[in-house]
Amino acid sequence: MAPDHGTAGRIDRRTLLIGGGVGAGLLVAWAAWPRTYLPNLTAAPGETLFGAWIKIGTDGHVTVAVPQMEEGQGVYTALPQIVADELGADWKMVGVEPAPLNPLYANPLAAETLFEAALQRVPENLRHAYVTRNTLMLTGASTSIRSFEDQLRQAGAAARVLLQKAAARRWGLRWEDLTTARGFVVNANQKLGFGALAAEAAGESLPDPLPLRTGEDRLTGQAVPRLDAPPKVDGSALFAADIRLPDMLHASIRQGPTGDTALVRLDRAAADRIPGMRAVVTTESWVAAVADHWWAADRALDAMRPRFRSPSQVVNSDSIEDALSSALNGAGTRITQTGDLSADFRGARLVTAEYRAGLALHATLEPMSCTAAWKDGRLTLWLASQAPTLARAAAAHALGINENVITVHPTLAGGSFGGKLETQVAAQAARIAQHLGRPVQLTWPRGEDFRHDRYRPAAAGRMTARLDAANRITGWLAKIAAPETSRELSERLLGHQPLAAASLRLHGGDPAAVAGAVPPYAIPNLAVDHHPADIGVPTGYWRSGAHSYTCFFTESFLDELAHVAQQEAVSFRMAMLGQQPRLARCLQMAAQLGGWQGGQPGSAQGIACHSFRGSHIAVLAEAHLTSGRGVKVDRLVAVVDCGRVINPDLVTQQIEGGLLFGLAAATGGSTGFSENVANVREISELGLPTLADAPEITVEIVPSAEEPGGVSELAVPPVAPAIANALQAAAGVRFRRLPLLSDLE
Numbered sequence: 121m122a123p124d125h126g127t128a129g130r131i132d133r134r135t136l137l138i139g140g141g142v143g144a145g146l147l148v149a150w151a152a153w154p155r156t157y158l159p160n161l162t163a164a165p166g167e168t169l170f171g172a173w174i175k176i177g178t179d180g181h182v183t184v185a186v187p188q189m190e191e192g193q194g195v196y197t198a199l200p201q202i203v204a205d206e207l208g209a210d211w212k213m214v215g216v217e218p219a220p221l222n223p224l225y226a227n228p229l230a231a232e233t234l235f236e237a238a239l240q241r242v243p244e245n246l247r248h249a250y251v252t253r254n255t256l257m258l259t260g261a262s263t264s265i266r267s268f269e270d271q272l273r274q275a276g277a278a279a280r281v282l283l284q285k286a287a288a289r290r291w292g293l294r295w296e297d298l299t300t301a302r303g304f305v306v307n308a309n310q311k312l313g314f315g316a317l318a319a320e321a322a323g324e325s326l327p328d329p330l331p332l333r334t335g336e337d338r339l340t341g342q343a344v345p346r347l348d349a350p351p352k353v354d355g356s357a358l359f360a361a362d363i364r365l366p367d368m369l370h371a372s373i374r375q376g377p378t379g380d381t382a383l384v385r386l387d388r389a390a391a392d393r394i395p396g397m398r399a400v401v402t403t404e405s406w407v408a409a410v411a412d413h414w415w416a417a418d419r420a421l422d423a424m425r426p427r428f429r430s431p432s433q434v435v436n437s438d439s440i441e442d443a444l445s446s447a448l449n450g451a452g453t454r455i456t457q458t459g460d461l462s463a464d465f466r467g468a469r470l471v472t473a474e475y476r477a478g479l480a481l482h483a484t485l486e487p488m489s490c491t492a493a494w495k496d497g498r499l500t501l502w503l504a505s506q507a508p509t510l511a512r513a514a515a516a517h518a519l520g521i522n523e524n525v526i527t528v529h530p531t532l533a534g535g536s537f538g539g540k541l542e543t544q545v546a547a548q549a550a551r552i553a554q555h556l557g558r559p560v561q562l563t564w565p566r567g568e569d570f571r572h573d574r575y576r577p578a579a580a581g582r583m584t585a586r587l588d589a590a591n592r593i594t595g596w597l598a599k600i601a602a603p604e605t606s607r608e609l610s611e612r613l614l615g616h617q618p619l620a621a622a623s624l625r626l627h628g629g630d631p632a633a634v635a636g637a638v639p640p641y642a643i644p645n646l647a648v649d650h651h652p653a654d655i656g657v658p659t660g661y662w663r664s665g666a667h668s669y670t671c672f673f674t675e676s677f678l679d680e681l682a683h684v685a686q687q688e689a690v691s692f693r694m695a696m697l698g699q700q701p702r703l704a705r706c707l708q709m710a711a712q713l714g715g716w717q718g719g720q721p722g723s724a725q726g727i728a729c730h731s732f733r734g735s736h737i738a739v740l741a742e743a744h745l746t747s748g749r750g751v752k753v754d755r756l757v758a759v760v761d762c763g764r765v766i767n768p769d770l771v772t773q774q775i776e777g778g779l780l781f782g783l784a785a786a787t788g789g790s791t792g793f794s795e796n797v798a799n800v801r802e803i804s805e806l807g808l809p810t811l812a813d814a815p816e817i818t819v820e821i822v823p824s825a826e827e828p829g830g831v832s833e834l835a836v837p838p839v840a841p842a843i844a845n846a847l848q849a850a851a852g853v854r855f856r857r858l859p860l861l862s863d864l865e
Contacts, residue, residue, distance in 0.1 A: 157223045157252075159747030161185050169317035170282070172224045173202060173275040180303050180315035182207065183215045187268070189259040189506050189540065191533035192777070193832045194770035196348045201766055202269055205339035206276030206332065208300025209314070211375070216347050218530040219257075221509055226252040227268075233261035234541065234661055236632040238610035238620040250619055259506040260541060260661060262733045262830025265766060269828065277332050282321035287312045289320070301337055332552040343769035348532070360489035361563055363502045368491070368559040369398055370420040371552050375406040375572050377796035378657055379431025383407055390423035400424070401552045408552050410560060418565055430796075434655035437799075439791035444580040445533045447601035447653035453629030456638050459645030464586055464595035471684055472584045473677055477669035477791040477858040480576035480662055483806055486534025487569040488545040491561040492553035499526045499550055504533035506541045510613045514543035515550035515614060538661035539780070542574050544611065567801040568793065569598045572593035574660025577603040577633075580653075581673035591685035593696065596643045598634070600670065601651040607658045636667035636837065639674050640703055640731050641696035657793065663781060664833040667732055671837035672844070674857060675728035679719075679845045680854065688718045689727055689845065703731050705822060706738040706759040713820060714757035715739035719849050724754075726845025733830025735762040739779070741842035742815075744850040751787045751860055753815040753843055758835055760819065763826040771831050775819045778835025783815070784838035790859050807859070 159172035166178045175183040184200035194214045204214045219225050228251040232239055239247050280300050287305035288295035290312065297307065304311040351357035376383065382404045390399050391409055396416035401408045409420035490503040492515075499519065505511045508528045516523040533540055549562040564572075580601035586595040607630050614620035629650040637648045662668065682692035690711045697704035707729045709715075717723040729738040742755040756779050765771055788807025791800035800806060844855050853862065 131586060135185035146297065150461060158218050159224060160222050162220075167832040168322055170279040170322075171275055172219075172222065173272060174207070174279050174394070175233045176279070176314050176318040178318070179362045180210070180313045180792040182209045182303075182314065183217055184272075185219040187219035187227070187257050188215055188264045189504060189530060189533055190348055191259070191504070191536040191540070193264070193774060194346060194767065195259070195264045197344065197346045198265060198770055199268060199272055200340050200347060201344055202272040203276040206273045208302070208333060208337075211339060211344050213303050214347065216567075219320050221254045221255060221512065221528060223255045225257050226625035227258040227263060228252070228256075229267045230258035230261050231256045233263070233632075234258060235538035235606065235610045235614055235620070237604060237606035237630050238614050238623050239622050240427040240631065241626055242619065254617060255509045257507070257509050258541075260538060261665070262833045265828045266281040266734065266830065269744055269766075273332065274330070277330055278326060279321070280333060281323045281326060281330060283314055283317050285324040286317040286320040289324075299335065304559045326771060340764075340766055341768070346588045346770075348747065358531050358762055359486060359534055360491065360503045361561065363531070363561060365491065365493060365559040366802045369410050369412065369556065370414040370417050371401075371408045371549070371560050371562040372421055372565055373406055373408045373548060373562060374412060374426050375429060375566060376428035377569065378435055378793075379433055379796050381428045381431050381796075383664045384427050384429050384596045386424040387425040388424065390425070390773060394420040394423055399556060401555050403551065406548065408548065408562065410552065410556060414561075414563055431677075433656055436794050440479070440578050440655045440657065440793060443653050443655045444578060444601045447651040448580050448599060450651060452599060452651035454632050454647060455629055455634050456857050457646070459595060461595050461645040463649045464645040465584075465597070466743050467585045468595070470584050470586055471681060472582065472859050473680055473856065475581045475583065475673045475676060475856045477575030477672060478792075478862060479578050479657065480537035480668070480789050481570055481573050481791060481800065481804065481806065482535075482537045482662060483570070483789060483808070484535030484537060484539055486531075487566055488564040488701070489562065490545045490549035491559065492546075493559040494550070494553040494557060497521075497525060499553070500529070501526065501546055501549065502529045502531055503546055503549075504536070504540055505543070505546070506536055506538070507543065507613065511546035513616065514547040515861050518547035518551050519554055523824055527617060537663040539573065541609070541613070541661055566803065570800050571798045573647045573798070574658050576662030576668060578655055578657075579666070579669045581669070583673055585677070585681055587681065587685055588738050591687060593641070593643050593681060595645040597647050597649070598637045598670075598673065599649045599651060600634045600637055600673070601653045602633045602666065602669070603655055603659045604630035604652050604665070605661070606630050608658065609660055628817070633666055634670060634729070635665055636670040636732055637674065639678070640700050640729070641693065642699055643696065646747070650730040663778075664836040667730065667833070667837040668782075668785065668840075669858065671728070671730045672840045675730070675838060675841035676764035676844050676854075676856065679726070679841075679848065681763045684786065690718075691717060693729065700731065700736075702761045702822075702824075702826075703736040703738070705730055706736050706761055709759040709820060709822070710738035710740045711757065712755055713818060714742075714755070716740060719845065719853060721849060724846055724850035726847070726849060728841040730838045732837070733834065734827065735760065735831060735834050737775075737834050737838060738762075739838040739842040741839070743843045743846040745847065749861065751843065751847065752813070753783055753787075754841070755816045755818075756783070756842075757818045758820070759822060760824040760831075760834065761824055761826075762831050762834065763828045765821060765824075766828065768821055771821055772819050774831045775835045776817055779817060779839055780809065780814065781837025782836040783843070785836070786843050786858060786860055788859055790862075812826045825826075
């Protein structure tokens with residue numbers, strides 16, 4: 121039987137096997153996993169392995185293996201902090217390394233969210249087995265703490281008890297009478313360092329049940345320094361484009377327009393005239409130039425002027441809008457229903473409003489990059505990936521080789537926001553390296569990163585509600601037209617796996633496309649319909665997913681209903697949040713901290729709130745229109761209840777970053793399409809806020825003993841509606857489209 125990681129404070133001793141290793145270190149293996157799922161973490165000389173998560177060196181250093189990609193969200197600090205807290209380690213002696221690919225590190229919670237279209241119909245026990253068996257190591261959907269806290273805490277507890285037992289044996293004491301603190305096992309005035317005990321500890325046995333650590337000297341809840349900050353400051357941190365290998369070449373790439381296209385011609389001779397040019401690699405859908413340095417490779421592509429066949433389906437901004445309108449007016453699938461909406465709407469006066477959201481780019485500072493080396497029938501990849509095993513699978517498929525001959529070295533990511541779930545750069549780099557027989561580093565140009573993004577989908581929402589005589593909402597209908605993004609993502613990344621492929625053949629709407637559309641408010645009659653829209657543009661996961669537009673639709677419409685009801689917006693919401701005390705508290709506190717003036721005309725204040733991933737947030741915005749017909753956001757106040765906090769600094773950083781990310785998407789960060797090509801080519805064209813544009817930001821974290829919720833995406837959804845509501849108060853104009861002001865263009 122698999123261990124129950126949800127049972128706090130207990131680990132059955134039968135789930136742990138203590139064994140001895142040879143040479144580099146000793147091993148404490150997790151025997152409850154199938155024998156094929158043994159840890160493959162490696163130890164340096166002088167280190168002892170404690171299962172799949174921890175290494176302790178003779179000098180007392182503690183290294184924690186982290187299976188999540190560090191993209192700035194702080195997992196290289198938060199996850200080791202959980203282990204260090206339970207272990208009683210000295211934070212100055214704690215380090216981190218990326219975990220190797222292994223089913224032990226699979227993330228079912230992320231898989232169920234990101235690939236909902238593929239896994240929603242699979243029974244839960246089979247779903248978890250499928251995710252583990254296929255080693256779906258995933259970073260995304262704010263799942264790092266929620267997925268791994270229990271496992272890491274239990275791993276730290278197991279190592280701590282083994283160290284206590286080793287010390288107790290030396291001192292002739294009961295291990296239960298010992299404690300750990302700052303890297304030592306302690307008994308009154310006696311203490312022994314972890315490093316001196318680690319090798320002996322591996323020979324000890326574990327009790328049943330396994331106790332979790334108690335006491336006040338804890339790291340949980342402390343703002344310990346980030347482990348990834350020093351190497352990022354001094355430049356020693358390795359990102360994908362920092363990799364340098366002997367005999368390595370550099371590649372740039374051009375891909376065809378969106379749709380069914382193919383490479384038809386290029387001027388190869390022109391490329392040869394570029395100094396440093398080495399090779400050209402082509403496939404039906406792309407051409408890569410390879411040179412001694414990247415600049416030469418990219419100049420060679422410009423010189424070759426590659427031409428691609430025009431796709432049969434023309435995609436432009438108007439066609440995307442038309443596709444959304446057609447879908448919204450066509451048949452939909454009911455995803456959620458409560459009460460009797462038809463009866464409530466029958467013969468009633470209804471309030472209706474329609475909203476739109478445009479395509480949104482990931483626009484990370486770091487474009488797609490991967491280094492590949494092909495030698496003796498084996499492939500090695502260095503890249504930042506939110507799905508490293510799926511990147512490995514894509515490379516294997518591209519070369520027609522077994523995944524077992526591919527090694528993946530994860531690197532830090534210069535941002536992702538969902539974009540590095542995609543795997544095409546790994547497949548492309550693999551093909552180029554195999555063709556050349558030399559290591560090659562492929563980096564997409566910025567324009568390519570924008571033209572071939574997997575965009576946050578465009579969406580349309582038709583919102584309808586009924587207010588009764590007391591101006592309470594008694595009925596609510598959200599009809600949302602949007603692409604089936606979860607289905608697209610699942611088909612791209614899991615389509616080669618039989619179970620996922622079989623599940624994807626079943627239709628019935630994509631719940632992920634309308635995620636967040638059910639309001640948190642007490643509305644007796646409610647329905648949410650998804651109207652699948654084929655917009656002709658590939659879409660993918662984007663920070664907060666569909667919540668980024670469904671929250672805009674919901675919270676904007678709530679303000680409009682409050683206006684119809686002639687009620688103040690906060691009181692209007694609070695009257696319906698009796699069953700949501702945590703969200704209600706956030707809303708009240710945001711209004712108090714922000715000096716809420718009731719949203720009166722001229723106040724330039726707006727407010728919005730949202731709950732998801734087990735967390736709650738309210739955002740108050742102050743904004744106005746500038747003389748240049750732009751939006752100026754002066755202040756953002758956010759109150760967050762994300763449950764028990766591991767590191768408050770990390771939470772604050774993620775909320776601040778999410779607010780700015782949401783602000784960027786509300787006022788820019790989008791692209792139109794012309795003849796199957798994205799209009800935006802450079803970051804400067806995105807209209808992103810600069811430091812001078814950044815508002816004053818206040819973040820308040822509500823103390824809570826609830827289980828940790830998601831944080832990294834939490835602040836993104838409510839920013840846009842809060843700003844839109846503020847502009848209504850400032851200028852008397854309701855903006856119903858993202859980016860804001862796009863209605864005026």
